[in-house]
Amino acid sequence: MILAYREITIKSPGGYDCVTPDGFFRHISALRAYRVVHLDEYDPSDTRCVSIVLLDPTEDTVQTAASILAMYGMSWTLARPAVNASVLNNLLGIQPSKFVLAAHDNFRTGKNEWLISASEDGKLSIVYSNRSSGRNCPLPVRLMRETDSLFKATxxxxxxxxxxxxxxxxxxxxxxxxxxxxxxxxxxxxxxxxxxxxxxxxxxxxxxxxxxxxxxxxxxxxxxxxxxxxxxxxxxxxxxxxxxxxxxxxxxxxxxxxxxxxxxxxxxxxxxxxxxxxxxxxxxxxxxxxxxxxxxxxxxxxxxxxxxxxxxxxxxxxxxxxxxxxxxxxxxxxxxxxxxxxxxxxxxxxxxxxxxxxxxxxxxxxxxxxxxxVAQANNRSALQVENQGLREQIAAVQRKFAQVEQSHRAQEHEILRLNAAYAEQNMELQRVNAAFAEQNIELRRVNAAFAEQSMELRRVNAAYAEQNTELRRVSGAFVSVQPGLAD
Known part of the structure; x- marks a missing residue:
């Protein structure tokens, strides 16, 4: 939007287009939520883009506006007869890029020519002609009043x-x-x-x-x-x-x-x-x-x-x-x-x-x-927040304790299960040991029987050897007797 001001005066506004410094300050303060640019940089497609134009203002108006706008570093455009250019320059020390000097209803900036016009119903508009394209484009202008508000919300x-x-x-x-x-x-x-x-x-x-x-x-x-x-x-x-x-x-x-x-x-x-x-x-x-x-x-x-x-x-x-x-x-x-x-x-x-x-x-x-x-609301609130924090810490400790207790119970259950398994394995081991002992006794009995049979076998072998010796002796005797029988 393009905002236009004609007169800013400390006196009570006497006309439609008069604004007090306080009113102007309120307007400009609200524009901190917008992007305020020089008129030559104005983009009508950007809803957050704003240009401020002072229309043929008095020197007092320019001084007041310039000091307030400088507080927020905002650009602005001045439409004013060229005859006052040197006066304003010397008075305000304004850089030429911040304003234009022009006739009352027609002025130029670096890129465009501008024409200020009013319709039959009194609405103000600015028509600009782009010198490179030759295209004319009307832009609505809001002529600001003391009671106007630029804030987006209430x-x-x-x-x-x-x-x-x-x-x-x-x-x-x-x-x-x-x-x-x-x-x-x-x-x-x-x-x-x-x-x-x-x-x-x-x-x-x-x-x-x-x-x-x-x-x-x-x-x-x-x-x-x-x-x-x-x-x-x-x-x-x-x-x-x-x-x-x-x-x-x-x-x-x-x-x-x-x-x-x-x-x-x-x-x-x-x-x-x-x-x-x-x-x-x-x-x-x-x-x-x-x-x-x-x-x-x-x-x-x-x-x-x-x-x-x-x-x-x-x-x-x-x-x-x-x-x-x-x-x-x-x-x-x-x-x-x-x-x-x-x-x-x-x-x-x-x-x-x-x-x-x-x-x-x-x-x-x-x-x-x-x-x-200490009983005032903000101190009570601080204590309530502190107490709430302590309550949550206590609850967290209690949850942790419950988790530890549950883990402890699970560990106890596991220990009991392991103990039962150990007892069962111990009983099995004892059974195996008893069977082993029984087998060991049987083995010793078998070994004893084997030793006894071995002794019997040696005795039989000795008897056999003795019989064999006797047989050889008998055979020898028989051989010695045999020649005599031949004679």
Whole structure:
């Protein structure tokens, strides 16, 4: 889109095309979510491409616009009679590439010739002629007004109060002081019993929306009811004892506008109050300075980026504070706040992340946490997270013990089985040994019988030898007798 401005004045805008510096700043702040280019680089097919044109402005208007645009390093185009070229150059020191000098309704840039025209119904347009192609192309121009908004989505700010009437005015004032205010702003009291009633009456008389619960709903039920009272695309809660830095809404909504896949934008925190030092030591916050009026130190509590290592511990270690800004669509997707033993904000943001939502860290202390009592909500939440972590550690130890016990029982069963097998094998061994002994006895009996038979055989052999000797003797005698018988 092409945005056109005619006059930026500190006076109350008197015409359709007049904008205050504050209004111009709001417009330009919103453009940080876009790609702002010089008119010659404008791409009408890119929905995130924007060109800013100052149409025949006064020198005061150019000065104001240039100083604000320079804050964000944004390019812009100036359509102004050439007669004032040297004056503007000397006055502003603007580089020629950042603007063009031209007649009121026709001017040139490096690549194109441009013609500013208005239709019968008053709509402004720019027609450019490409000098190389000779093609004319009309482009719609939005002539900006004070009340125009360039933000893509709406924001709801919700302050919740329970017996913090003595802090409530500061919380409300911090929302009122935002550079870019919320589109919806409600203050909800959850049946306080302190002096909150009179403070709420005062706030209500100023025109703000105040809701008083007839009974105390508790955090989760009250938060769900608060969300139901709003319709904005983005929303955030602010405790009545805390405050916002003036650019909290601007920075958070820009983080969501510029990143459609981001569902939660969280910031760093400034700790203040009588117990700030104690909390700072617990969380490792760094000292920023001393507030002499209240005589307390202030600290910056830096939160980690949502890197894989940090997200791996998100279930038990919360690094997204309860006042973070989030998309209503993500809230609806996971079913909103729940009561399940965890702090309501940690539980919500963890479920949003687990459902596929991304987180964005804004490394600035935009939320101011007042530390005044150990009973306050954020300290209770920290203790709840710590207790939840301890409970999960105990459960993990118990699961490990059950696994060890089960393994021990299995090992005992295996030992009993092995012992039974050993006894059975031992009995078999004894049976084999008995059979072996029996066989050994039988073998000795056989050997004894064999020895006896061997002795009998030797005796028989001896008798045989003796008979054989006798036979040879008889035979010899017979031979000696035989010759005598012959005579």
């Amino acid at each position: 924001v709801a700010a919700i302050i919740t109060n329970y017996n913090y009437g003595h802090f409530l005015r500061e919380a409300v004032a911090s929302v009122d002081a935002q550079i870019i205010g919320p589109d919806e702003f409600i203050i909800v009291d959850d049946a306080s019993t302190d002096m909150s009633y009179s403070v709420l009456e005062e706030i209500e008389l100023s025109g703000k929306a105040v809701i008083r619960n007839s009974r105390n709903l508790g955090i989760v039920e009250n938060f769900r009811a608060c969300v139901a009272q709003t319709t904005s695309d983005y929303l955030f809660f602010l405790g009545a004892d805390n405050r916002l830095r003036s650019d909290f809404i601007l920075e958070c909504r820009l983080a969501l506008d510029a990143n459609p896949d981001v569902d939660v934008a969280y910031t760093d925190v400034l700790l203040f109050g009588v117990l700030a030092g104690e909390q700072a030591r617990k969380v490792g916050a760094s000292l920023l300075g001393h507030a002499p009026t209240n005589n307390w130190d202030v600290y910056e509590w830096r939160f980690p980026d949502p890197c894989p290592e940090t997200l791996a511990t998100f279930r038990t270690s919360n690094f997204v504070h309860g006042s973070s800004m989030y998309r209503r669509s993500a809230y609806d997707r996971v079913g909103g706040y729940r009561s399940d033993g965890q702090p309501e904000d940690h539980n919500l943001f963890y479920r949003i992340w687990k459902s596929g939502g991304h987180l964005a860290h804004i490394a600035k202390p935009l939320l101011e946490y007042r530390q005044h009592s």
